[in-house]
Structure formats: C-alpha cells, structure tokens
Amino acid sequence: MAKPDYLHFFIDPNRCIGCQACVQACSECDTHRGESMIHLEYVNRAESVQTVPVVCMHCDQPTCAEVCPADAIKRTGDGVVQSARKPRCIACGNCVVACPFGVPEVYEDRKIMMKCDMCYDRTSVGKKPMCATVCPSQALFFGTREQIEQLRPLSAPVNTFQFGHQTITTQVHIMVPRKLAAVAPHVDVTAAMEEQPRNRAVSLKMVGTPAAAHGTAPVESDPFAEVEV
Amino acid sequence: MAEIPADPLRIIERFGPHLSAMTGARLSTSVEPDRLVKTHCCFCGQQCGIQLKVRDNEVIGFEPWEEFPFNRGMLCPKGVKRYLQGSHPDRLTTALRRDPSSASGFSSLPYGEAIIRVANEIARIQQTHGPGAIGVLGGASLTTEKTYLLGKFARVCLKTPFIDYNGRLCMVSAGAANKKAFGIDRTTNPWSDMVGTDVIWVAGSNVAECSPITTNYIWQAREQGAKIIVQDPRITPAARTCDLYLPVKPGRDAALFAGVLQIMIERDWLDHAFIDAHTVGFDQVAAYCSEWTLPRTAEVTGVPQRALMLAAEWWGTAKTSFLFHARGIEHHSNGVQNSLGTINLVLASGRIGKPKSGYGTIVGQANGQGGREHGQKCDQLPGWRDISNPEHRQYIAGVWGIDEQELPGPGVDAYELFRKIDRGEIKGLLSICFNPKVSLPDNAFVTRCLEKLEFYAAIDFFLNDTAWHADVVLPGSLHEEDEGTVTQVEGRIIKVNKAVDCPGDAREDWRIIQDIAHAIGRPHGFTFTEPREIFEELRVASKGGVADYSGVTYEKITQQLGVFWPCYSEDPRTGVAIADHPGTPRLFEAGSYNPVARGSGPFYFPDGRARFNVADYRPPVDDASDEYPIYLTTGRVVSQFLSGTQTRRIGPLVKQYPEPRIEMHPRLAAKLGITDGEWATAETRRGTITLKAQVVTTIRPDTIFIPYHWAGRKSANQLTVAAQDPISKIPQYKVCGCRVRKADGPPDYDAVLEPQQ
Ligand code: SF4
Ligand code: SF4
Ligand code: SF4
Numbered sequence: 001m002a003k004p005d006y007l008h009f010f011i012d013p014n015r016c017i018g019c020q021a022c023v024q025a026c027s028e029c030d031t032h033r034g035e036s037m038i039h040l041e042y043v044n045r046a047e048s049v050q051t052v053p054v055v056c057m058h059c060d061q062p063t064c065a066e067v068c069p070a071d072a073i074k075r076t077g078d079g080v081v082q083s084a085r086k087p088r089c090i091a092c093g094n095c096v097v098a099c100p101f102g103v104p105e106v107y108e109d110r111k112i113m114m115k116c117d118m119c120y121d122r123t124s125v126g127k128k129p130m131c132a133t134v135c136p137s138q139a140l141f142f143g144t145r146e147q148i149e150q151l152r153p154l155s156a157p158v159n160t161f162q163f164g165h166q167t168i169t170t171q172v173h174i175m176v177p178r179k180l181a182a183v184a185p186h187v188d189v190t191a192a193m194e195e196q197p198r199n200r201a202v203s204l205k206m207v208g209t210p211a212a213a214h215g216t217a218p219v220e221s222d223p224f225a226e227v228e229v
Numbered sequence: 230m231a232e233i234p235a236d237p238l239r240i241i242e243r244f245g246p247h248l249s250a251m252t253g254a255r256l257s258t259s260v261e262p263d264r265l266v267k268t269h270c271c272f273c274g275q276q277c278g279i280q281l282k283v284r285d286n287e288v289i290g291f292e293p294w295e296e297f298p299f300n301r302g303m304l305c306p307k308g309v310k311r312y313l314q315g316s317h318p319d320r321l322t323t324a325l326r327r328d329p330s331s332a333s334g335f336s337s338l339p340y341g342e343a344i345i346r347v348a349n350e351i352a353r354i355q356q357t358h359g360p361g362a363i364g365v366l367g368g369a370s371l372t373t374e375k376t377y378l379l380g381k382f383a384r385v386c387l388k389t390p391f392i393d394y395n396g397r398l399c400m401v402s403a404g405a406a407n408k409k410a411f412g413i414d415r416t417t418n419p420w421s422d423m424v425g426t427d428v429i430w431v432a433g434s435n436v437a438e439c440s441p442i443t444t445n446y447i448w449q450a451r452e453q454g455a456k457i458i459v460q461d462p463r464i465t466p467a468a469r470t471c472d473l474y475l476p477v478k479p480g481r482d483a484a485l486f487a488g489v490l491q492i493m494i495e496r497d498w499l500d501h502a503f504i505d506a507h508t509v510g511f512d513q514v515a516a517y518c519s520e521w522t523l524p525r526t527a528e529v530t531g532v533p534q535r536a537l538m539l540a541a542e543w544w545g546t547a548k549t550s551f552l553f554h555a556r557g558i559e560h561h562s563n564g565v566q567n568s569l570g571t572i573n574l575v576l577a578s579g580r581i582g583k584p585k586s587g588y589g590t591i592v593g594q595a596n597g598q599g600g601r602e603h604g605q606k607c608d609q610l611p612g613w614r615d616i617s618n619p620e621h622r623q624y625i626a627g628v629w630g631i632d633e634q635e636l637p638g639p640g641v642d643a644y645e646l647f648r649k650i651d652r653g654e655i656k657g658l659l660s661i662c663f664n665p666k667v668s669l670p671d672n673a674f675v676t677r678c679l680e681k682l683e684f685y686a687a688i689d690f691f692l693n694d695t696a697w698h699a700d701v702v703l704p705g706s707l708h709e710e711d712e713g714t715v716t717q718v719e720g721r722i723i724k725v726n727k728a729v730d731c732p733g734d735a736r737e738d739w740r741i742i743q744d745i746a747h748a749i750g751r752p753h754g755f756t757f758t759e760p761r762e763i764f765e766e767l768r769v770a771s772k773g774g775v776a777d778y779s780g781v782t783y784e785k786i787t788q789q790l791g792v793f794w795p796c797y798s799e800d801p802r803t804g805v806a807i808a809d810h811p812g813t814p815r816l817f818e819a820g821s822y823n824p825v826a827r828g829s830g831p832f833y834f835p836d837g838r839a840r841f842n843v844a845d846y847r848p849p850v851d852d853a854s855d856e857y858p859i860y861l862t863t864g865r866v867v868s869q870f871l872s873g874t875q876t877r878r879i880g881p882l883v884k885q886y887p888e889p890r891i892e893m894h895p896r897l898a899a900k901l902g903i904t905d906g907e908w909a910t911a912e913t914r915r916g917t918i919t920l921k922a923q924v925v926t927t928i929r930p931d932t933i934f935i936p937y938h939w940a941g942r943k944s945a946n947q948l949t950v951a952a953q954d955p956i957s958k959i960p961q962y963k964v965c966g967c968r969v970r971k972a973d974g975p976p977d978y979d980a981v982l983e984p985q986q
Contacts, residue, residue: 015448017437017466019867020885024306027251027881028290030258034251046895046905047926049466133293134304136441137448154452183472186464188926189894192476193531 002078003123006144009132010157011053012175015139018042018051022131022140029130030121032083035107037116038131048187053140055131056081056103056116058171064095064104064115072113079171080120084113100163118171154178232680233697234327235334237941238981243333244692245319246873246985248880254289255313265292266728269715270308271370271708272870274592275299275442276717277308278790281709281728288315288709288728298790299420299719305441306868306882313879314707315729319691321704322733335692335702340734343701344741347659348748350684350700351387354657360388360637364646364655368662369396372713372725373599374763375738377611377770378755379661380604385629385754386746390637391655393607395663397643399597401606401957402564403554403590409565410572410840412825412833413775414613415598415720417816418551418587419793423450426585427547430458430540432571433482433557433963437466438867440555440591440718450551456543460485461557462862463892463934464927473539476929478531479860479964480849482558486570487846488526489541490577491518498545500579507830508576510841517843529846531929550580553589556864560962562850562952570844581839582817582831592718594871595708599716602776602794603767607640611767612774621774628770629754642958644669644951650678659745661688661705661738666695667872667940670949670960671915688741693874694940704735711737713760714786719814721791722781739763772798773824775833780810795823802828849964850952853931857913857966859897860932863945864963869938877938877985887984889939890923891969894930898922901969908972911935913965916947919976933969937962941986942978 018040026036039054062081065073072088073095075081084095084104091111095104104115119129123142127133132142141148148157157173177183186192233240254260262282269276278297282290291312293302314320324343328336338346354362365383367376376394383392407414423429423446436443444467451457459468460475460482468474477485493499494515504511527534544550552575558567572588580586592598603611611628614621616639626633641649643665649655651674658679669675679685679698687696688705696702709728716722731737736744739760746755757763761783772779779798786792793812800807801824813821817831817839830837853860868885870876877883891909893901903909905924910917911933920935920943928934937945952961 014470015444017441017444017867019305019437019441019466021304021306021309021441024309024881024885025304028309033258034256045923045925049464049469049927051466128302130293133295133302134309136300136303136305137437137444138303151449152452183470185469186471186474187469189462189464189476189929190896190926192464192474192536193533193929 001124002076003080003118004126005078007123007142008145009055009058009118009129009172010141010148010175011055011172012139012141012152012155013050013052014155014175014177015137016051016053017137017139018049019136021134021136022053025130025134029119031117031119032114035114037114048185050185053131054101054103055172056118057101058118060169060171063098063100067094067098069094080118080123082117082120083115086112089113100161100166100168233334234329235332237697239332240334240692240697241986246877247318248883248985249313249317249878250880251313254284254287260284260289262289266726267294268709268726268728269723270304271311271875272307272595273440274594274597274718275440276595276715276723277304277442279304279308281312283728286729288312296790299717299721300442303442303445306885307870307876310879310881313881314875315709317691317878319878320732321690321692321702322735324704324734325692325702327700334697340736343703344744344748347686347701347703347745350686351657351659352749354683355387358656361391362655363387363389363391363657363659364650365389365392366643366646366658366660366663366665367392367394367600367605369394369399369594369597369600370662371596371600371738372711372715372760373596373603374713374760374767376596376600376605377603377767378739378742378757378763380611381629381754382742382746384637385631386749386751388635388637390607390640391646391649392605392640393643393646394600394605395643395665395668396594396597396601396606397958398668398960399593400556400559400590402559402561402954402959403568404601405565405957406568406572407590409842410569410576411817413816415794415816416587416589416718417581418589419719419721419814420446422585422587422815423447423551425453426450426455426549426551428456428458428543428550430460430544430550430552431467432460432552432554433559434553434555434591435461435463435465435467435557435864436591439593439865441867443591458540458543462860462929462932473536473543475532475536475540478929479862479932480561480563480852481530481846482567483563483570483844483846484521484526484529485532485537486567486574486844487518487521488523488530488537489544490514490573491521491526492523492538492541493545493577494518496541496545498541499577503579504577507832508839508841509836511577513843514573514841517845544574544578547578547580549583549585550578551587551589553591555591556593557963560959561964562954562961563847564954564959565956566844566846569842573841573844576839576841582815582819584815587815589718596715598718598720599714599722602716603771607642612771612778613776614774624773625770628766642953644953644958644960647675647678650681653681656683658682658685659688660695664693664695664872664874667944667946669951670946670962671951672944672946673916674951688738689874690735691874691878693872703741704733705741706731706735706737710735711760714764716794720793722778722786722794723791724783724786768798775825777824780807781812849961851914851950851961851965853966857968859967859969861911861913861948861965861967862932862934862963863937863949864934865938866936869936871938873938873940873985883985889920889936889943889945891920892923892925892928892934893969894928895924895926896930897933898924901971903971908975909969910972911948911967911969913948913950913967915950918943918945918947919972933967942976942982
C-alpha cells in the first residue's frame with residue numbers, strides 16, 4: 001500500500017514547545033522500535049527556548065540516495081524516502097554527509113543507516129505518523145492542504161529550499177509565517193523589563209513564494225525579515 | 230516508630246527508583262496486542278484519551294485515541310511513555326512491613342496479616358487517644374470513586390475529622406477564589422471556546438510544560454487572530470511567541486491585576502451593563518484599585534508601564550476573551566487574592582458565560598477537580614457540600630445511613646495535619662498516593678513529623694519517598710489496573726478503564742480501604758464489590774449539591790465521550806426526573822438555572838450575582854531581602870510529574886531531563902561568577918541545595934528557578950517556605966528569598982546517586 005497523495009507532512013517550528021513528545025513517540029513506531037528518528041534541536045538554549053524538530057524532508061530528488069554507492073536508499077512511488085535497505089547498506093556514511101538537512105544517521109552497532117521513514121507502517125495504511133499524531137502543539141501536522149490552509153491562515157507551507165546551487169523540493173513542508181503575522185519572539189526577559197528592547201534584526205533568506213499557497217495577503221519572499229533573533 | 234529503617238541508599242537499591250525501558254514484548258515489533266483499551270493518561274489534569282495495547286495481562290504500548298475530543302490523539306512525552314510503569318521492577322507486589330533487621334529496611338508479609346496489623350494499630354491508637362488521633366491523607370490522582378470512599382472511610386469508619394489531600398498543594402487558591410466570586414469552582418468553558426476569541430491571557434501558567442495539550446488550543450486561537458498575553462517571570466515556550474509578555478516579579482500578581490483594572494476604570498474599558506446586572510461589590514474594588522497608579526504598579530510588579538497599558542487596552546477593549554491561570558499565581562501566601570484579581574478583570578469585562586468568552590483554572594493533578602468535589606477535602610462532603618452546614622450534614626448522613634451527630638466536623642489542611650503530628654495530637658497516619666516528603670515545602674519539617682508518628686501505613690504501588698517511613702505498606706493499584714471516573718480540567722467527567730489485573734498481592738485501592746474497614750470491625754457502608762457501585766452511591770450523595778453528578782452514568786460517559794458537571798437526574802426547577810440531561814459544558818450562560826440562585830441569575834449565590842472581591846496585594850512572606858536577595862521560584866519540567874514517584878522510574882523520561890538544575894540569567898550568573906553547567910549552591914532560611922547551573926536569558930535576572938520533582942538532596946522543597954494562604958492554606962511554593970553562590974565542587978551525593986534519585 002502507499003501513502004495517499006493528498007496527505008502531506010507540515011512542520012511549524014514556531015509552534016514547537018520542545019516537549020519531545022515527538023521524540024518519545026517516534027521510538028514507539030513499529031519500523032524502528034526503541035529508537036527515535038526525530039532530532040529535536042534547541043537553536044540556542046542560552047538565549048531562547050526555541051526548539052526545532054528535524055525529520056527527514058523526503059526530498060523529491062534525495063541527495064542521500066544520489067550519493068549512496070550501494071544504491072541502498074529507495075524512494076517509494078508515493079514520495080517517501082526509506083531508510084537504507086539492510087542487505088545493501090555498507091554504513092559508509094555518505095548519506096550522512098550529503099543530506100542538506102542533516103537527517104540520516106549511521107548506527108555503528110548495527111552497521112546501517114536509519115532515518116525517518118514517515119512512519120511508513122502507518123502512513124501507508126492511511127494513519128498519521130506517530131509524531132504528528134501526538135505533537136501537543138501540532139508543530140508537526142499530517143493532513144491535507146485544505147486542512148492546513150484552514151487551520152493556519154497566518155502561515156504558508158514552503159517546500160523549496162536553496163542550498164548553494166542546489167534547489168531542493170521536498171514532500172515535507174515547512175510552515176513559514178506570512179510577513180505581517182510574524183511575531184518577534186521573546187528571547188531575553190530583560191528586554192521585556194526595560195523600556196527599550198534590544199534591536200538586533202537578522203534576516204534569513206528563503207526561496208519559494210508562499211503566496212501561491214494562499215489566495216489573499218501577498219507575501220514577500222523574505223518572511224523572516226522582521227524577525228528579531 | 231516511623232524512622233527510616235535502613236540506610237536510604239539500601240532502600241533505593243532495593244525499591245528504586247530504577248529505570249524501566251523498552252524490553253521484551255514492549256520492544257518487539259512482531260508481537261500483536263490482544264486488545265486495545267480506551268482509557269486516559271494517568272498524569273496531569275488534562276486527562277488525555279489514550280488507547281493502551283494489552284497482551285497477556287501486560288501493557289505493551291499505546292495507540293493514539295484520535296476520537297477523544299479534548300486531545301484528539303495528542304499526548305505529551307509522559308503520556309507516550311506512561312505504559313512503561315506497568316510491569317516495572319520496582320512495582321510493589323506484596324505488603325511490606327518495616328524491618329530494621331533486613332538490609333533494605335523492609336520485609337514482605339501476607340496481605341491479610343498486613344491489613345490486620347493496620348486495623349489493630351488504628352484501633353489501639355484510637356482507643357488510647359480518641360478517634361482524632363488518626364490522620365488520613367489522600368491523593369488527587371485517585372479516581373473520584375476512591376476519593377469518595379476515602380472521605381467516607383475517614384468519617385464513618387475512623388470517625389476522624391482529620392482527612393485532607395494533596396490537591397491542597399495544587400489549586401485550592403483558585404478553588405477558594407472561584408467559590409468567593411462565582412459560588413462554584415469549575416472552569417467555566419470547554420477549551421474549544423478558546424478558538425475564535427480575541428485575547429487570551431495566561432497568568433502564571435507554563436502551559437507548554439505543565440498542560441501541553443492546552444498549547445494547541447492557544448496556538449489555534451492565535452491563528453484565528455487572538456492576541457496572547459503571558460504573565461510569567463520566565464519566558465516559557467508559550468511566552469516565547471506571545472504578543473505581549475509581562476515579566477512579573479514572583480509574588481506580585483495581585484498588584485498587577487489591580488493596576489490593570491485601574492487603567493481599565495480610568496479609560497472606561499468596562500462592561501457597565503454586565504457589572505450592574507450581574508455583579509455586586511464593584512465599587513469597593515474600584516476604590517481599592519485607585520491606589521494602584523501606573524507608576525506604582527510598574528514599580529511593584531517589575532513590568533514596564535507600556536506593557537501594563539497595552540495589557541489593559543487589549544483586555545479592556547476585546548469583544549471576546551479567555552483568561553486562565555495556574556500555580557504561578559496560586560502557589561502563594563496570597564494565592565486567593567491573586568486569583569480574585571484575575572476574576573475581577575474577567576467580571577469587569579463582562580466576558581463570561583458566553584461562547585468564546587471564558588475563565589479557567591488549570592488543574593494540575595489527574596483528578597484535581599473530581600478529587601476535591603466529593604469529600605476528601607477537610608471541609609467538604611460529597612457533591613461539594615459543606616461539612617459545617619447542618620442541612621448538608623443531614624443529607625449525607627442519610628445517604629451513609631448514620632446519625633448526623635456521628636459525622637465529625639471540619640478537619641485541618643494537609644500541612645496543619647503535620648503540625649498536629651508535630652504537637653503529638655495525631656499519632657497515626659494512613660496515606661494513599663501522596664508523597665509529602667518531596668511535595669510539601671520545608672520538607673525537613675515533614676520528615677521530622679513522620680519520625681514522630683506511632684504508626685504510619687502507606688498505600689501505594691511504588692515505595693515512594695514518604696513510605697520509607699511506614700510501618701506497613703499496602704500494595705495498591707496502578708491506574709490501568711482499576712476502573713473509575715475522573716473529572717478533568719474542563720469539568721468533563723471521563724472514565725478510566727481497566728486494562729490489566731493487579732499483580733501478586735496488589736489490590737485495587739478501594740478494596741484495600743474496605744478491607745481495613747472490615748478488619749477494624751466497622752464494615753457497614755464498605756461492602757462495594759466494584760467501582761460502579763461506589764459511583765452509584767456517589768451519584769445519590771452528590772444529588773442536589775453544587776457538584777451534582779446524579780445524572781451521570783458510566784454508559785453516558787462512554788457514549789458522549791465525557792459529561793460536564795453539573796449533570797442532573799431531575800430538573801432542578803421542577804423536580805421532574807430526567808434521564809438524558811447532557812451535562813453543562815459552559816457555566817453561567819444567560820438564563821441558565823442553578824440550585825443556589827433558583828432562577829435569580831446565572832451565578833451560584835442566592836441573588837444569582839457574581840461577587841467582586843477586593844484582591845488585596847500583600848508582599849510574599851519570606852520575600853527577597855538584603856540577606857537573601859534573590860527570588861527563588863519552583864515549578865515543573867515537561868517530562869517529570871509531581872514528586873516523580875512514577876516518572877523518575879521511566880527511563881526515557883528521565884533521560885529527557887535527568888536532574889534538576891538551577892536556572893539563572895547570565896547577568897546574575899556573571900555577578901556570582903558562575904558559568905553554565907557549573908555547580909552552584911542555593912540557600913534559603915530553611916535549607917541548602919547544590920545543583921548544576923543552567924544559564925539562560927529566559928528568566929528574570931533577580932530570580933532563580935528549580936524544578937521540584939526530585940527527592941532527598943535534590944529536592945527543591947528543602948528550600949521553600951511553608952507560609953500558607955490564610956484562606957486556601959496553599960503553601961507559597963512560588964517565591965522565597967534566597968542566595969546563591971558558586972559551589973566549591975560537586976556535592977557529595979554526586980558520587981553515589983543516580984540522576985533520578
Ligand atoms: S532530507 Fe536528507 S535523508 Fe531525507 S530524503 Fe532528503 S537527503 Fe535524504
Ligand atoms: S512533539 Fe511537537 S511540540 Fe513537542 S517537541 Fe516535538 S514538534 Fe515540538
Ligand atoms: S501528562 Fe497530561 S498532557 Fe501529558 S499525556 Fe498525560 S494527560 Fe496528556
């Protein structure tokens with residue numbers, strides 16, 4: 001069976017509360033019982049509680065598979081990139097180095113690369129991945145485009161990313177705040193205690209115009225331009 | 230004698246906390262469960278629906294339960310890994326008796342013998358010193374059936390007034406304030422009402438870590454245009470992206486609310502029609518608030534004037550709103566006043582009792598709500614009846630088949646109960662699912678009291694830190710080994726279902742209580758054969774009370790996926806029986822009827838009007854001073870629960886947050902010469918603790934934070950002060966004066982103790 005093609009995976013780091021329910025739930029998934037394939041990263045705990053869940057982005061042209069000398073990484077017809085196939089994987093770690101999102105991991109004890117399979121045992125039978133089901137802030141969401149548009153009018157899904165000269169499109173979407181809706185995150189209590197908050201705006205470059213995903217509110221291509229970090 | 234019978238390290242070696250991990254059937258992917266049991270999480274007051282995978286009388290995993298309307302499959306890490314506590318190596322499967330000759334301090338004894346010993350000791354103490362020489366401490370994680378039975382047991386079987394429960398440490402301030410203002414203590418709206426509201430004000434609640442599912446409701450409200458205001462001394466994950474962050478100094482909340490209300494009065498951002506028609510007492514509150522000028526409020530609270538103005542404007546001019554609060558403003562010697570301050574803001578805005586407009590207090594423990602409605606609280610009888618009210622006493626005595634004269638009067642709060650032990654007035658103690666040695670403030674005092682007891686019996690499924698002092702330990706039941714009802718944060722009564730049987734000699738807690746009653750020789754009223762029977766009696770006992778459960782049945786709960794109380798079995802207006810009352814998701818709606826107001830209005834007072842109460846600001850007891858210049862505040866982390874009896878035994882949860890740390894701002898750290906990860910010592914008038922520092926900008930520079938889930942040398946409650954609110958008797962966990970210095974090196978315990986111990 002395959003993952004229904006109207007169902008998509010969306011990540012909204014802005015919602016993430018760092019609870020690690022996703023990490024704990026991932027280790028319950030039948031395909032890799034006991035091991036979590038999600039990385040939850042603090043961006044900089046000294047300065048913020050911002051956390052980012054990292055799952056495999058399921059690239060349309062997966063770099064991990066392209067660099068794999070043993071042809072161990074397969075992309076299924078429904079666009080899910082699988083962990084390395086056991087008899088083929090030589091645990092060389094090429095995929096680890098090549099993946100632009102830092103996803104695959106070689107498990108030295110088992111001599112195999114394992115990564116997020118988008119809970120293939122679940123998604124291929126129409127269920128949601130474990131992490132997206134449990135995520136209490138719904139920073140991880142699995143559903144249809146219509147649902148996400150209705151649930152997240154303030155942000156838009158992006159699935160095109162630029163790494164140097166490489167443009168990558170992915171099955172997994174990152175929710176990006178529409179320009180006007182972006183709230184500057186609070187990072188230092190003293191900024192809120194004093195009359196004049198620090199003003200350190202850093203602009204992050206993003207490609208792909210999320211406006212297309214939503215009819216109203218024109219969106220500029222740099223949705224983080226206003227975000228203070 | 231309740232002294233610890235062996236070296237604590239020996240007790241830990243034998244009884245844990247040891248870590249449970251995924252092994253055996255729980256790890257295998259080829260094992261199919263026999264069945265899925267729909268039930269609820271055993272931890273926080275949100276009571277998420279979950280399905281447990283069961284095979285061969287063992288819970289081997291979980292499956293999300295997406296139909297359950299509150300959480301729709303969502304869970305926090307505790308819910309995900311809760312199943313790992315079943316079949317745990319530390320699980321008590323026999324009764325234990327104190328035995329200093331055994332290396333671990335305890336030896337097993339047959340269940341029957343243990344019950345007889347408990348009964349004999351209770352009888353002996355009561356014969357010598359009177360019925361009040363026995364105290365009973367219950368838990369707010371127990372099902373409503375168990376708490377009902379425990380309250381009945383204390384009063385009918387033991388005839389002691391001295392029963393209280395650990396909900397005393399949780400949200401009694403909110404409860405007391407709710408009763409003073411509304412005449413009823415329940416969150417007013419289902420959480421779904423948050424979505425679509427204009428403003429959400431979160432006061433003193435780290436929702437992301439303490440009530441994670443609530444975060445989704447807030448985020449969803451934000452997507453629909455709500456502005457979020459968060460008031461907290463720390464930038465919690467929910468505060469990180471709020472629209473307005475109010476960095477209040479610990480313990481200054483009542484001042485903040487008074488100042489904001491004053492701005493609303495000055496700008497006339499009030500709902501006069503609502504105030505006139507549905508409330509009393511606004512003028513006194515307005516007179517009090519006039520002292521709270523903007524500059525004074527800003528100075529006392531530490532929140533800039535600009536932010537206070539904005540808060541008042543957003544709150545004052547909104548069309549719909551939701552305000553909720555939790556322990557951050559309630560755990561104070563001024564906790565009731567703080568809570569009343571929030572209610573005044575709500576009442577002044579007139580936004581209550583309507584869709585998309587509500588007020589809520591977030592329950593901490595699983596059954597914080599149901600556990601305090603049906604009689605284990607020292608001043609309450611079932612159905613929220615007042616133990617001092619002759620009519621109420623008469624009714625319950627009738628249900629229990631005793632004479633009203635036989636019912637004891639009001640007892641004392643849980644902390645006062647320990648003071649009574651200290652004074653030698655209470656000589657024997659029976660506790661169930663309560664770990665005061667970790668969870669009460671100034672816990673060195675608690676330990677001294679336990680040592681003074683003539684006899685102490687504890688019922689629990691793990692040997693918690695307090696039970697180390699017990700003469701007899703009775704092996705109780707895990708959440709998944711029994712059935713019963715629980716009332717969650719929204720006021721929704723839900724049903725916990727049994728998945729597996731108790732192992733070995735362990736018994737369902739209600740059986741243990743009844744076995745003791747039989748052994749004492751007073752079995753009358755303790756002959757229930759299943760929880761359903763207890764619930765049937767509870768329905769009758771609650772009928773006509775404010776917390777009326779009489780229209781609730783197990784079947785209705787299952788069909789409706791929960792029933793909001795009050796749920797009547799007869800029309801309160803006419804007395805005509807109704808079988809299908811659906812329950813009351815939203816309180817105080819226009820035209821709603823309640824048995825107290827009898828048609829005069831939606832609020833639960835004879836005139837049907839809500840009360841404004843002057844919410845007086847008082848500085849905290851044991852405030853920061855020259856000698857102890859830093860504020861200490863305490864709270865939770867997401868992967869641990871309460872005193873850690875359960876979560877410190879679940880491997881993956883311990884791994885997530887292995888040990889407590891002292892959170893401090895870089896400015897403070899620099900002043901003290903401490904860097905991230907270094908050992909630091911915090912000291913208050915009561916104790917000293919040495920933990921690693923976590924240096925982060927997300928806390929006020931004048932405040933440190935320590936989570937309280939750990940025991941012994943890592944227990945934050947060595948430091949906290951037992952100052953209590955005069956009305957609710959809640960202890961002031963959330964602030965005390967403290968000083969911090971760099972530690973000379975790692976503490977002694979570092980070499981011997983595992984992180985979770
Ligand atoms: S995100 Fe990395 S691991 Fe996943 S498909 Fe793309 S390249 Fe491969
Ligand atoms: S479960 Fe959701 S909120 Fe929690 S850490 Fe994972 S992504 Fe973040
Ligand atoms: S601890 Fe609370 S939020 Fe977490 S799963 Fe259990 S009930 Fe839900």
